[in-house]
Amino acid sequence: MAEYYDPQTYPKEWNYLQTGTIIDQYVVERELAHGGFSSVYLARQIADQVQVAIKEYLPRKFAHRTWNNMVVANNEEAAVLFKRGRVLFFEEAKVLSKLKHPNIVEVIGFFKANSTVYMVMTYDYGVTLxxxxxxxxxxxxxxxLLTLFNSLLAGLGHIHSQQFIHLDIKPSNILVRPGNDALLLDFGAIQSFPKSHLGKQSKVLTKGYSPVEQHNLSAQLGPWTDIYAVGASMRNCLENKTPVPALDRARQDTLVPAVKAFKRKFPEHLLKAIDWAMELQPENRPQSVAELQQALAGG
Structure with a gap:
């Protein structure tokens, strides 16, 4: 029960569903990944043995798993946040189930169990960037770079065409499949646009990848917000480190432009495209995926 929850004595193995656990029509094989709000498992459909990925909503700040796999809030205050997040998670699943594209993770179902919610996705072979x-x-x-990010932009362009923005593009959310074909993962921060005032996107921020406007609740977000994160992910590929955070750059921009830092190592038009995508002010960036694609093609 929630009133007996003590993080110090809580059994660590209860953080995850154990191998062999049956949930709905699936049996869990192993954990694939986890974050602050959810865990992803490799599972197998009992009926036909097809492998799937199952994402479980379990925000560790607000809730924990009991001995019988029920997910309960840590206390009454956390219960409000847990329930709100559970609704948003289900909304994410519903939106994703309609966003069908070869470069976007495919949601094939969602269900409620253990007092929480689950999202069932196709399982793709690959390694995150x-x-x-x-x-x-x-x-x-x-x-x-061009193969991977052009395939990513194809998926992102589809998301934008449906009036959504991803808001959490970063290397850990880009699955690199055979042939360097990208699959965009984790839509927990997805928002519709345009909208007059913005809320929960401020809670999902990643240093180095979230642009300045994403830190500002009153700012207008749009495709240009995702484009900054794409540029930052490309920049990471060049130097194998997280770029300087946008708020630090806003105070004093110490980021050496890619066109200078990697001169003669990569074509100038490619480096210029990355710098353009990473412009600090939203209006100075490409305003659409198509504009960035054209720049990457040297146009």
Whole structure:
């Protein structure tokens, strides 16, 4: 029960669903990834043995799992936040189930169980970009960058055409599949646009990838917001480190332009496109995916 919850004595194995756990029509095989608000598992459909990925809503700040896999709030105050987040998670699943594109993770179902909610996605083979860069298992060439990010932009363009923005693009949310084909993951921060006032996007911020306007509740967000994060992810590929955070750049911009820092290592038009995408002020960036694609093509 929530009133007996003590983080110090809480069994660590209860943080995750254990191998062999049956949930709805699936059996859990292993954990694939986890974040502050959810965990993702590799699972198998019992009926036909098809592998899927299942995302479970479990925000560790607000809730925990009990011995019988029920997810309960840590206290009464946390219960309000937990329930609000659960509604948003279900909304994310519903939006994603309609956003069908080869470069966007595909949601094939969602269900409620254990007092929380689950999202069922197709399981794709690949490695996230952050892991590839960290382990230096990929050679970052012009061909690699263009193949990967043009496929990512194809998916992102589809999201924008449906009047949504992702708001959490970063290397750990880009799955690199065979042939350097990108799959965009984690739509927990997705917002519709345009809208008059903005709320929960301020809660999902990643240093180095979130532009200045994403830190400002009254700012207008749009495709240009995602474009900054794409540029920052490309910049990370060039130097294998997280770019200088946007708010630090706003105070004093110490980021050496890519066109200077990587001169003669990559074509000038490619470096200029990255710098353009990473312009501090939203109005100075490409305003659409199509504009960035054209710049990457040297147009």
């Amino acid at each position: 952050d892991k590839l860069l960290k382990n230096r298992t990929v050679s970052v060439s012009e061909d690699f």
